[in-house]
Amino acid sequence: MIELLSRLRYRSEGPDIDFKSAQYRFNGGSEVDKAEMLKDILAIANSWREGPGYILLGFKDNRPHPAEVVGIQDSIDDSRIQQFVNSKVKPKLTFSYEEHLYEGMTVGVITIPKQKRPFYITNAYGRLKSNVVYVRRGSSTDEAEPPEATAMAINDDGRKELKLDLSVLTPQNEALPSTFAHKYLRFAERFPDFVRQREPSGPFDIHVYSALERDNRDFWREYAEYVRVDEALIEMQFVLVNQSSTQLSNAKLEVSVDALDAQSFELLPGCDLPKKPEADWNLASRLTTVQDVIERQSRALQIDERGPTLACHIRLGSLLPGEQGRSETLAFIPHAPGAFRLRLRILGSELPEPLEQEIVIETAGEVDSLNFEQFKQFVREQRLANQLESAE
Template identity: 65%
Template sequence: MIDLLNMLRYKSEGTDIDFKSAQYRFNSGTEADKSELLKDILAIANSWRDGTGYILLGFKDQRPHPAEVVGIQESIDDSRIQQFVNSKVKPKLTFRYEEHLYEEKTVGIIIIPRQKRPFYLATAYGKLKSNVVYVRRGSSTDEAEPVETIAMANEDTGRGNLKIELSLLTPENEELPNSFAHTYLQFTEEFPDFVRERKPRGPFDPPEFIGLERDNSDFWREYGEYTRVNQALIALRLVLINRSGVQLSNSKLEVTVEALDSQAFQLIAGSDLPDEPEPTWNITSHLSAQEVLAKKNVKLEVDESGRTPICHIRLGSLLPGEQARSELLAILPQAPSRLLLRVRVLGGELTTPIEEEHLIETTGEVLSMDFEGYKKFFFAERAKGR
């Protein structure tokens, strides 16, 4: 939400955004006071726009500069606003109200997805008339003309509830299985440094490029970790398809995993998985500018600051019929386990997240080994071509 507020405050008021420097007089307000809230919500809901509409409370418009954050002094419960608005407005209007701490001040935001219009009051209330369609034109509110109201209905014909399809795929783009058979490695000692055997140099051998290539002393330790990860890894990609007739804006996935038998596991972004180590490395090798930029622009992040790791995946806006594919996400169980994968789908047009659960079972054996045992395992796997 902080990213969204950062973006919105740099926009100018228009058909999709309205800044209010103070909270609405709702808790102890008169009908005239409360009708101001109704009018602004109706105007944004009926406006001609492509995406979600927003009313930001605690922001002072000072175009052409970013809106100033002044904060609000009084809180309003979302459930009270929902009950109030939908007891007055026809048809049922989908929206939500949230309060957040932003730049050390409390601010409010009313989020109004694009949906089938027009909206109006069946009965006059406060300063508002019945059966009048209020609409936002630029940065002001006006009464819609009858022909404009008809145009709204015609444009929105067929617009209904959002239909979102979520798929879990393997890296090979096949449906993710419900069970996996893996090997789980546990090492009983610290692996030694890697020392490569070198043959004596002859007088006719080509010269070495001193300083460009070095032995990787951590090779065995790095390869042990690489093997441990890849033997137990569950890698997946999430695909979201917008099957509805309207755009889904600012779509995002939140993924959490629960081990039902309390076994330990890790949640890892695919970009953070270890690469296959090399016994030597070249000091001239480095990431290209494109690779550095790609790492900075990763849209899949695993947050481990809370009690349970959570993966945030930003997919952006999806047009009707459009799909978005996430980067790879990896689950790394430490032993056979039953894992409950929970996914929440969020978006500007979704008043409540869509939630799905997927049960994954992992089987297999746990192998404890010292360094000599690992080397035998390593060369056996190499012989199999793994």
Template identity: 40%
Template sequence: MLSEALLEELRFKGEGSDLDYKAERYRFAQASDDDKSAMLKDILAFANAYREGPAYILLGFKENAPHPAEVTGLPPDGAIDDSRVQQFVNSKLNAKLEFRYEEGLLGDRHIAVISIPKQRRPFYLTRDYGKLTRDTVYVRRGSSTGIASPDEIARMGTTRGVVKTVLDFQTPDNDPLPNAFERRFINFPARLPSLERDRNVFLPTTFLVNAHYYREGAVYHSSWNRVFQARLLLTNQSEFSLGDAHLEVVVRCPEGETASMLRADEMPDVPSSTYFPLANAHLEHAGQAVTIDDRGKMPVAQVALGTIRPGQTVRAEEDIAILPSGPGVYSIQVRILANEIPAPLLAEHQLEVTGPLVSVSEQEFFLSWNSFPDDED
């Protein structure tokens, strides 16, 4: 049985070309051919999948994205014997398929695991069975199962070539990202007063005064004066697809400086002195392919690209806004990951940021406020 540590790691990994969660045990004992063909199809699909390591089907687990898979458990009665599954599967295939079926406990929950090591393929049925047809190569692609194309089947019988990728760093205008930027680093007073309502000005009852107006103005100007934005595109120049392609992006900073990251569409808007309460409600955006994890020592941008076919270029779902704290030489470092990449590939874009450091006192802040965007802009 897999170790608890590995099972916990697989709970956090999420479904893909080498992992699937099943809340219930496959129907096997006294089941119909149609029911039993479901297990057979899944085992075949993972055996034929493009992956670097073993594949696992975890039974008694329920997908709970973006959180770890939930351990729902299986009823202890109805356990399936590995030898029966081995005989059932291998009696129907063109070649012997190595795999293992195990049942056991994770904590106090009964679970089952099907482990399928990477091996020579393709595997297919020599005769029709249940809902499956003979001489058909089923294959797992990401989190779904399909039928392999003739080209895919041909590649299964050959040694895979070297992974070749090109990562392009671009501006939001689709130009190459420069190696130098001129920016202004404005430091506003740490404390700015709240905006108070002018009782001589009529304000509809549905609108409220934005007490943070000045503070939001300081954040707005500080952010937009120092930001630069990077658009990431990954091209697959390999002779095979890259499954579950993913980028991890960090920014290495000069000594004494930091850099924060945001999705470009989360850069601060021009502040308004009034607001309608419900209009300012922030909703969580589920399913974003670009997210920023700022819980560690430095922020990390996670960029999901999905499957990239040979010769295909995929652009990140959203640009990344990078906000350096001051002048210096910064390095955008990217790890490229995919099911077919045994060790992450590394890409880097180094750039120099220059520009003045500007400190603004509270008095200067209010004297220059008319030059800042107002509610009408």
């Protein structure tokens, strides 16, 4: 919600957004006071828009600059607003009211999803007329003409509800488990350079190295990073199936992770996972070309580090009825055991508001701090275990 507020305050008032510098006089207010809130909600609900509409309380319109955060003083319970609005409005209107702390001040957010219109009140209330459709035009509220109210109903009847199915799978196309047992490695010292010991073939032997033939001095450090990531890695992919009879355009998936036990973690595109290093230094494998940079920037899966929390944005394109979109793999690397919540948001041109779901995964295991000698012993034991497993 904080990220959403930061985006909305940079927009101007219009059919889908209204800034209010003060809280509505709802608690102890007169009919006229409460009718003001009711009118604003009806106007946004009936507006011509594609996505959800918002009334932001505690924001002062400051165009062309971002809305100024001034905060609200009074708190209103969402259940009271719900009861009040739906006791007056026909048909039943879906909306929500939340209060949040934003930039040190309390603000309120009324969210009104796109839904079938028109909405109106059957009995006059305050200064509101009965059976009149109030609609937001630009930054003002007006009464809709009868043909416009009819057009609303026709337009919204043409919309078909989308049915989407989102699966979170392993790279092997199996359902992602809810529990994992891993080992979490930390390194107590900087590992030394790798230098291969070469025995001279004779008393006068001198080995001449070519430009591409020399030891990879970072081998131990790169190998430690490779093992650290591999031991804790949880790799996943996302499959979105359009089970509707209409197309979903510009489908996008947003993935964010909450560490429920305050542990740190990393998110990486699966193609950026560290590769198993080679002891020989190879110039060709380390060159980054312009084409590499362009391909990285145009990937359908991108990690966004600009917000307060890491997020992953996945573009899935347009999905025809019955079609599925499959993402590249996302690498999730926890640094310690604990519980994590994955928040998933599906967006698309035909969706009036994002579809959201959550999954919780539990990670268990030990955190080991290793010095260089202990790391080498860990690798030897790991190789032996793999050999025994292969023999079986």
